Amino acid sequence: MAREDLYDDPVFFQRYSQMDRSREGLAGAGEWEALEPLLPDLRGKRMLDLGCGYGWHCVWAAEHGASAVTGVDLSERMLAVAREKSAAFPQIVYLRSAIEDVSFPPESFDLVFSSLALHYLSSFQAFLALVRSCLRPGGDLVFSVEHPVFTAAGPQEWIYGLDGTPLPFPVDRYFDEGQRTARFLDAPVVKYHRTLTTYLDGLLTGGFRLLRVVEPQPPQRLLDRPGMRDELRRPMMLLVAARLETGAAERRTR
C-alpha cells in the first residue's frame, strides 16, 4: 500500500492513532527534544509544514508566535484531526494535497518544515526544487527523515537471535537508492531509501547552507518504553536544519 492510501485506511488509521506520538503529540515523540532546538524563532514568521499529519507542529508554531501556518497532508482523516486540534488558531490553514503536487508563489514562507515525510517522496531533488520555489532567500528548512541506516536494507527489522533478542541491525543495498517495502503497524509501506550523500550533499550543492545535522537519541524519560533502549544501537532518524542561500531561490518549472 502506498503512502497515498495508507493513512486513510480505517484499520491502519486506527492503529496509528494508538501510537504514543499520536496520543501524546510532541511529548510522545522521542526526537522532539532534539528537533525543537533546530527550529528558528517563529514569532511573526510564515511556516509551511509538508506532511503535517495531526498538525502537532502547526499548533506548536502557532503557539510560538507564527503569523501564518500552512499544513499540507494527503490524508483527509489526518487533516480532520488536525483541524479539530487547531480550532483555536485561525492563522493555521490546512491543505489536502500530495507534497509533490503543491506549489506556492515565490518567497511565500520563512520556514519550510517536514516531519518524517520525506522518505515517502520518490525524489529529494524535486523536494528541494519545491522548497527553493517558495522559501524566501535566507529562510530556513528544517526536517526529520528516517535515517539512511534505517532505510537501506528494506524491512527495517532487527536480525533476531534464536532466543528472540535483537542482534545487530542490518545494513544492505546502501548505494542502491529507491523503493523499499517495510512493515509499519502491520501494513506494507512503500518508502524510498536515499544515502546521506543524497540528503546532505544534495542540500550543499543545491543552494542551501547546512546549519545543523543531528541523529537524535531517545531521551532518558522514554528509555523504559518497549524497544527504546535498542534505539541506542542504531540511528533511526536524521534531523537537518538548513538555510536557503541568497540567490539560490528559483521559480519552479513544472
Place this chain on the structure above:
Amino acid sequence: MAREDLYDDPVFFQRYSQMDRSREGLAGAGEWEALEPLLPDLRGKRMLDLGCGYGWHCVWAAEHGASAVTGVDLSERMLAVAREKSAAFPQIVYLRSAIEDVSFPPESFDLVFSSLALHYLSSFQAFLALVRSCLRPGGDLVFSVEHPVFTAAGPQEWIYGLDGTPLPFPVDRYFDEGQRTARFLDAPVVKYHRTLTTYLDGLLTGGFRLLRVVEPQPPQRLLDRPGMRDELRRPMMLLVAARLETGAAERRTR
C-alpha cells in the same frame, strides 16, 4: 596493538606495503576519484597533511602547485618511504609526531588535510581545536574517515551465511562512542567510533561551514577487484570538505 606501534611493526608494515593503495598510490585508492574534487586549488597554498603515511597526497599537492607541504605521521617506516617518494619536491617537509602532539603558529596553513587517520584519534573535538589553531580563517579542511556505519559494531566484518557469502553488514552500539578493536591485515587495531552527528554537527557548531559531504562508491574500474562489489552494500568511508569561518580561529590552549 594501538595505532602508535602498528605501522612500525615489521610484519604489519610488510602486509600494508602489499595493499593496492600502497603499491599504486592514489590510483589504487577506491575513494580518490571522489576525494580529489573536494580539494581546493593548491597553487601557492600551504598544506598540512595529518597522518600522511607514504606521502601520496603530499606529493600530489606539490605536483599541483602547493608552495609548502607539511606531512605528519607517527610511523618512521612510513616516513622513510614518504621521504624517498618526495625527493624531487623540496617544498615537502615531513615531521614525525602523533597528530595529538603537533602544534603550529596561528594561520600556518591554507588547507588541513587528513586521509583515513581521524578514526585513530580519541577526540574529534581536540582535532578541531588543532585545526582552528593553525588554519587561516577562510581556509579549508578536507578529510576522509571510516564511516560511522563501518565503525559502529566494532569488528568491521560482514555477517557471513553458512555458504560463506556476506549477509547484511551489522550496525550496533551506534550511539556508544569510543574504542573499538577491529582486525586489519590480520592484526588487532584500535579505532574510535563516532556518530555522524559528532563529525558533522561538531564541525557546524565548531566554527566550520560544510562545503561537501560525500560517501564514495567504488569506481567502475575497480569493481572487479575482490570484495569491491560488496562496497556498494554499505558505506565504508565519509569524505568531508569544510571551511573555517572568519572569527572562528583560536589560539590553542594545551
